[in-house]
Amino acid sequence: MLIDWKNRISWEGLITSALSKNIGNDYAQIIRDNAENIQYRDDDEGTCNLFAGKRSRSDIIDSVSKELKKFVTNIQAYHACRTENVETYYKNGLLPLNPENIQDLFHKIFCEPEGLFSLEEIKCAISVVSIKTRENVTHVALDDRFLIRRCGHYLIYGSEYLNCLSVHLPRGGEHTRDILKNFGNATIFSCQVPFSWIETDELFELASCMIAEHAYSLAHNKTDVSNLDFAITVQGKIPPERICSHYHPEQIRDPYKQCRIWNDKKQSYET
Template sequence: MNYQWRSCKFAGPMLPGYEDREISEHWHERAKSAPDVFCYPQVDSWRETLWGLLSDYLTAGVKAAFVDSPPEYIVSDDLSWLDEIIFEATGKVVDIKQLTADRMRAHYRGFRAVHGTRTDDLAPFYRNGLRILRSAEIEDRARSIFLNGRFRHASEERLHEAIKDVDARNEGGGREGRLWLCADERSLTTRPGGAGHYLVYGSEYLYCLGIRVATTRETKEALKSVGRPTVFVCDVPMQLMRSATLPMFAGLILEYMFCELIDDLQAHALSPGSGSGFSIPYDLPADWIVGHYHPENIHDPM
């Protein structure tokens, strides 16, 4: 279901400020990212660079061997199919996924990504940067929204039970101490089954608490009344990327590059159904925020 900000009767106003930092919603209409910033969906910006960075392993012979006899399964998570082709064509033993990640980290200064939220005030973001989830802050926010007397069944007791139930501080839960981003903006805005709920309702943890303290309908209406859906475009420093994140993208990139060599092959990577979410365990300083935009039409998976 699509959410449209202009027709939402609950939408609230934005505080003024930082209008000069607003950029186009369409990445192809923006200024190109710097050559030392990797931008995943802009294939033309990195295709030849990566073929060049890996030319000692991804030789003409490797490409020819792939085209002559493509593997039955070309997947990004397990690149043993490509490691085997490289060994047969060159005699070199390599973990090409890890090698690609290492060379990307050495070549690029930053990794272009976006963070989605809902806010009525841009100032905290441009002053303090994007911050990892601190559960206590969201819980206080839940108190201010849901325990203000407007919701009949909401209570501090229900909030305590909700906090216990969601268990955001559990290290395996993927919430506390993480900042979530997407490398492909479609995952936030238009992809069915994507992450558009961050834009429509804001913090996922806040939403999860709300539907336990109040009703789902009340929670949705309350959170939709806060400002506007907001996407922050960022250049994440390579040193902030988790050790497992770049190999994940390296696999997706190599799958795409090799599938391009054969007309009939379609890579899952960068397809409309492909996800691109990742997290970093650090706050992202405001200096690394490129700009923001307010999407008006969003696919709401909720």
């Protein structure tokens, strides 16, 4: 069974089933009758407090986690990047950071052919930027809308490591980072990740998000699904057969420019 955050039909039945079994078949009506206690789409506390006499918050979330784990095989996910060649992803998959490859690209952008910076200046920037927290993991998000609206730096400037290198050049800063926009295209890959790859802590948090969204929709008669800030950390790579498709978003919020809209097709900011 595949679930997709943006398609609530794909997962909401599992939430309904788990909550009915754990806190009673009348839970939905109780939520509707206490709508004023459910103020936020991203917080399950108000919902769980309604049933504190029956089950603890931990028990409620755990019941949903178990239901998801029992029935879900894959989950829809998205990876944001900036690339000149999408075909390498379909050949090699979504790969963890390769420092040498990024350093070669860094050298290509800032040292060749115009010679914006010397080789020694390139090496200096590389020496001061750590890669410890970036080793052998691949990050994917469950909502591509959030990537475009809140994490646009991955799409506009590319790799976070490359981004950091650019601003650590001598005399570096916003103007050196802006050069990165001249290379590649903003790209979002759609993929299906095995649900078994989700860590226990991540699963607990995902169940919490789904409970909160489900309860808010019941309390306030909503049919849409909110933008979700949720990432899965995968150990190693995501194989190419897990990639379904890709697209190039044009209008992206730039967190480094007061969230101005960058139009990647026009290579300019919208007014």
